[in-house]
Amino acid sequence: MLSGGKENGSLSVVYGPGEKDYTVTSESIDSYWGDRIVALTEWREINPYNSFSILDKTETYSEGSEEPSVSSSFESITRDAYGNLIEGLLTNEYYGMTSILEHQTGVVEYDATYGYPLVYTESQMDFYDQDKQVPFLLKEFSDYINVAGVENVAVGNDETKPVEYYNIQGVRVQNPTSGLYIVRQGSKVSKVVIR
Numbered sequence: 001m002l003s004g005g006k007e008n009g010s011l012s013v014v015y016g017p018g019e020k021d022y023t024v025t026s027e028s029i030d031s032y033w034g035d036r037i038v039a040l041t042e043w044r045e046i047n048p049y050n051s052f053s054i055l056d057k058t059e060t061y062s063e064g065s066e067e068p069s070v071s072s073s074f075e076s077i078t079r080d081a082y083g084n085l086i087e088g089l090l091t092n093e094y095y096g097m098t099s100i101l102e103h104q105t106g107v108v109e110y111d112a113t114y115g116y117p118l119v120y121t122e123s124q125m126d127f128y129d130q131d132k133q134v135p136f137l138l139k140e141f142s143d144y145i146n147v148a149g150v151e152n153v154a155v156g157n158d159e160t161k162p163v164e165y166y167n168i169q170g171v172r173v174q175n176p177t178s179g180l181y182i183v184r185q186g187s188k189v190s191k192v193v194i195r
Contacts, residue, residue, distance in 0.1 A: 001026065001028055003028070003031055004031070008028050008031070009026060009028030009029065010026065010027050010028075011024070011025070011026045012026075018044065018045050019045075020043075020045040021042075021043060021044050021045055022042075022043050023040070023041070023043075024040070024041040025038070025039070025040050026038070026039045027039075030060075033063070034063040035061060036063075037058065037059070037060050037061075038058070038061070039056075040055070040056070040058075041054070041055065041056050041057075052076075053075075053076060053077055053078050053079075054074075055073070055074075055075050055076075056074040056075075057071065057072070058071070058073075059071045068093070069094070070094050070095075071092070071093040072090075072091070072092050072093075073090070073091050073092075073093075074088065074090045075089045075090075076088045077089065080117070081179075082108075082116070082117050084106050084117060084122075084139075085106045085122060086106050087103075087104065087106070088103070088104040088105075089102070089103050089104075090102035100125065100130055102124065102125060103125040103130070103133075104123065104124045104125070105123050105124075106120060106122045107120070107121045108120050114144075116144060117139075117141050118140070118141055119138070119139070119140055119141070120137075120138070120139040120141070121135055121137070121138050121139075122135070122137040122138075123135045123136065124136050145170075159185070160186070161186030163183060163185045164183070164185070165182070165183055166182040166184070167179070167180075167181060167182075168180055168181075168182070170182075176194055177194065178194050178195055179194060180193050181193075
């Protein structure tokens, strides 16, 4: 890692223990205060349907200290296959005193036949009572389109265009994992299943 043209830290990635799991660790020196900053991100797949957990943790060590003076940690305990947050926790530790800054929970009602989400409710920690969750977001999903009959619909053919992936809700997906996708390449559209 470079800062102002000078080497200022390192970044490492370790893959595993699961096939899609990884851990990223970066370490750098604050150019103004001289503090050592260590950041850790852990990505863990929970199941093959794109559910995952994340840990983002940053620790700041005062110059010459072996114990962190400040430690912030965000834990996305899990998200479902559609990206809905099931639980997230943000804590801050300042010279040994830990405080919960944010705690969010989500509940998803799924379609019994096809498994896609119908209603999503997200709640957050009450400002005055940390044991209480207060609903603050409600999503209702509708107008799903049945793509079961879509088979290699070719409107045109342009092999030089980039391939674009969309989920069944029509949202573009940058890095598709396992599931059903609509693929567009130029004017050619088709349905694919990635396993």
